[in-house]
Amino acid sequence: MSEVEFERLLSAVSAAIAPRIEEAMLNGLSDFDELHFDKPPQAANDNQVAWPFFPFPDGWNGAC
Secondary structure, eight states: OOHHHHHHHHHHHHHHHHHHHHHHHHHTTGGGTTSOOSSOOOOTTOOSOOOOOOOOOTTOOOOO
8 A cells, every 4th residue: 555545545534533523522421421430340351259369389479
């Protein structure tokens, strides 16, 4: 893809998305009214069980 083709593609995408962005900005957060921000989100893999503690063997250590 040449640079000219890329610029045309970028212009087409921008023209298609710009009205949606303006509409969203005018509506504010009305699309998010049904979301509940009073409690933190729950992880998708949260089975609500505490993970057990597995100590490292003697002489081993861990670091992030």
